[in-house]
Amino acid sequence: MILELDCGNSFIKWRVISVDGAQRLLAGVVDSDAALFDSLAAAPGLRVSRCRLVSVRSDAETEQLVARLRESLGVDAVCAQSASQVGAVHNGYEDFRRLGLDRWLAVLGAYHLGQRACLVVDLGTAVTADFVSAAGMHMGGFICPGLPLMRDQLSTHTRRIRYDRQVALAALQELEPGRSTAEAVERGCVLMLRGFVAEQLLQARARFPDGFEVFLTGGDAGLVRDVVPGAQVVPDLVFVGLAIACPLN
Numbered sequence: 001m002i003l004e005l006d007c008g009n010s011f012i013k014w015r016v017i018s019v020d021g022a023q024r025l026l027a028g029v030v031d032s033d034a035a036l037f038d039s040l041a042a043a044p045g046l047r048v049s050r051c052r053l054v055s056v057r058s059d060a061e062t063e064q065l066v067a068r069l070r071e072s073l074g075v076d077a078v079c080a081q082s083a084s085q086v087g088a089v090h091n092g093y094e095d096f097r098r099l100g101l102d103r104w105l106a107v108l109g110a111y112h113l114g115q116r117a118c119l120v121v122d123l124g125t126a127v128t129a130d131f132v133s134a135a136g137m138h139m140g141g142f143i144c145p146g147l148p149l150m151r152d153q154l155s156t157h158t159r160r161i162r163y164d165r166q167v168a169l170a171a172l173q174e175l176e177p178g179r180s181t182a183e184a185v186e187r188g189c190v191l192m193l194r195g196f197v198a199e200q201l202l203q204a205r206a207r208f209p210d211g212f213e214v215f216l217t218g219g220d221a222g223l224v225r226d227v228v229p230g231a232q233v234v235p236d237l238v239f240v241g242l243a244i245a246c247p248l249n
């Protein structure tokens with residue numbers, strides 16, 4: 001079995017696939033290294049022979065996780081690394097090392113699945129949009145705060161924006177103008193995300209007149225999917241790219 005990890009800024013997404021990559025056996029989302037090892041310890045019949053991961057955390061945090069994986073599972077995790085090119089896909093950053101590895105892998109995954117020009121939007125702690133031409137040229141992208149950061153900033157920097165988590169979830173049943181603080185903030189922030197995605201779509205139309213594929217990923221992709229009716233929602237997009245960047249044979 002192959003253990004795959006996507007270590008984001010707030011959560012670690014993990015999954016276990018068969019050695020031939022054909023079957024997805026287990027998957028989960030955890031908010032700490034400790035919770036990851038608890039989940040793995042509780043997984044029935046888990047026998048990990050290989051491990052690959054991508055991390056946007058600090059090198060020290062990533063190295064610590066790799067060391068713990070070695071101790072507890074006896075595997076040497078292969079970590080995705082920055083590259084100026086993988087296959088037909090060229091990294092478009094001035095310094096390719098600066099492009100977030102999650103973005104790079106999502107781009108690799110999208111181009112592999114789409115086989116044409118792509119707009120890739122990842123909605124997590126941060127929201128990112130990346131453009132790839134039909135020839136595989138990454139043309140750069142945009143970064144903005146995601147939903148968790150937007151709502152935290154509002155509550156941190158105001159006196160009277162306060163409401164609890166349960167109320168927040170209920171507020172997103174619809175997007176009418178809010179009639180309570182929770183509704184006003186939650187819906188306002190979702191409209192920011194939706195407006196961002198709509199703008200990326202306009203940019204992609206202008207940049208790729210011959211057509212393009214839109215890929216949505218990240219925990220909040222569901223909040224914007226109907227802004228782009230033809231979009232492919234691929235929760236595992238980073239893992240698709242991880243398999244391309246880190247082949248294990």
Ligand SMILES: Nc1ncnc2c1ncn2[C@@H]1O[C@H](COP(=O)(O)OP(=O)(O)OP(=O)(O)O)[C@@H](O)[C@H]1O
Nearest residue numbers: 008009010011029123124125126147148218219220
């Ligand atoms: N099952 C889930 N577990 C955790 N977060 C979820 C889940 N479903 C939806 N979300 C939402 O997804 C968002 C987090 O997205 P995601 O897990 O893609 O990013 P992340 O790991 O925090 O950050 P990064 O962008 O650095 O990968 C949060 O706003 C959260 O509310």
Ligand SMILES: CC(C)(CO)[C@@H](O)C(=O)NCCC(=O)O
Nearest residue numbers: 056098099100101102103126143
């Ligand atoms: C933008 C995030 C936080 C999204 O997870 C990540 O890709 C990252 O830390 N990137 C480094 C900065 C950049 O991509 O330019």
Ligand SMILES: [K+]
Nearest residue numbers: 008102122124
């Ligand atoms: K991510």
